[in-house]
Amino acid sequence: MRKPCCDKEGTNKGAWTKQEDQKLIDYIRAHGEGCWRTLPKAAGLHRCGKSCRLRWINYLRPDIKRGNFSEDEEDLIIKLHALLGNRWALIAGRLPGRTDNEVKNYWNSHLRRKLISVGIDPNNHRMNQSLPRPQNRCLSSPSTSSESLSAPSKPSKTVGEDDQLSDAATCVENEALGLHGLNLDLTMAVPSSSSSIEKKKQQSAELKTREVVENDGVPTLLLFR
DNA sequence: AACGCGTGCAACCGCCTTATT
DNA sequence: TAATAAGGCGGTTGCACGCGT
Numbered sequence: 542m543r544k545p546c547c548d549k550e551g552t553n554k555g556a557w558t559k560q561e562d563q564k565l566i567d568y569i570r571a572h573g574e575g576c577w578r579t580l581p582k583a584a585g586l587h588r589c590g591k592s593c594r595l596r597w598i599n600y601l602r603p604d605i606k607r608g609n610f611s612e613d614e615e616d617l618i619i620k621l622h623a624l625l626g627n628r629w630a631l632i633a634g635r636l637p638g639r640t641d642n643e644v645k646n647y648w649n650s651h652l653r654r655k656l657i658s659v660g661i662d663p664n665n666h667r668m669n670q671s672l673p674r675p676q677n678r679c680l681s682s683p684s685t686s687s688e689s690l691s692a693p694s695k696p697s698k699t700v701g702e703d704d705q706l707s708d709a710a711t712c713v714e715n716e717a718l719g720l721h722g723l724n725l726d727l728t729m730a731v732p733s734s735s736s737s738i739e740k741k742k743q744q745s746a747e748l749k750t751r752e753v754v755e756n757d758g759v760p761t762l763l764l765f766r
Numbered sequence: 767a768a769c770g771c772g773t774g775c776a777a778c779c780g781c782c783t784t785a786t787t
Numbered sequence: 788t789a790a791t792a793a794g795g796c797g798g799t800t801g802c803a804c805g806c807g808t
Contacts, residue, residue: 554777554778555776555777555778556776556777557776557777589778591778591779592777592778595776595777595778596776596777599776599777600776600777642775642776642777643775646774646775646776647774647775649774650773650774650775651774
């Protein structure tokens with residue numbers, strides 16, 4: 542039986558107050574992102590460590606870019622989703638200042654609908670056969686541009702993930718020839734505030750990608766190298 | 767003005783992965 | 788090598804807000 546991540550008794554839940562935010566910011570400014578489990582107590586917060594981490598990463602971090610997503614960002618999210626499925630953290634890693642939660646929310650609230658509206662199944666990035674195939678397929682400006690996003694089966698972490706990835710990669714690879722001006726060089730960008738944590742993340746991403754390449758047996762795009 | 771409905775987003779939950787002992 | 792702790796991730800929920808009726 543797994544222990545809960547924190548003592549549920551006596552911890553606040555729900556929306557963060559300004560005072561709590563300030564305590565968290567002050568503490569991290571003074572001590573850095575240390576051990577999340579002990580941070581709440583040290584910072585004088587009645588919160589679960591996970592909750593503190595989430596609040597910091599998704600909202601309080603100084604390098605977070607807030608506001609609307611640009612068309613370029615939209616395009617990139619869609620293409621990366623075609624390649625990677627619901628790996629929001631990896632996708633967000635390609636969008637400086639954006640968090641996985643933000644990307645995930647944006648996908649679920651905007652982009653999914655957008656894809657559906659142009660006749661593309663957001664789960665597999667294939668054209669919905671019941672709908673007429675549009676001539677122009679740019680998703681951020683559907684009426685003007687073109688590209689095809691056929692791709693993977695249902696994004697799933699457990700079943701057929703490699704197949705999905707290779708399938709998606711192959712499709713996008715095929716299309717990539719027609720991707721005018723889109724930067725699909727997926728080298729991990731290390732933020733200026735890079736730390737050992739970021740380096741670890743990068744290494745982890747590299748590892749995962751290599752797994753795909755090695756396990757697949759099918760030539761796929763080599764990402765994050 | 768009041769109500770219902772849909773949407774967007776912050777936050778939580780539970781599982782998985784990684785590190786440590 | 789196994790057990791445990793901690794971090795990280797994706798799915799989901801719940802609430803606030805805006806809009807239409």
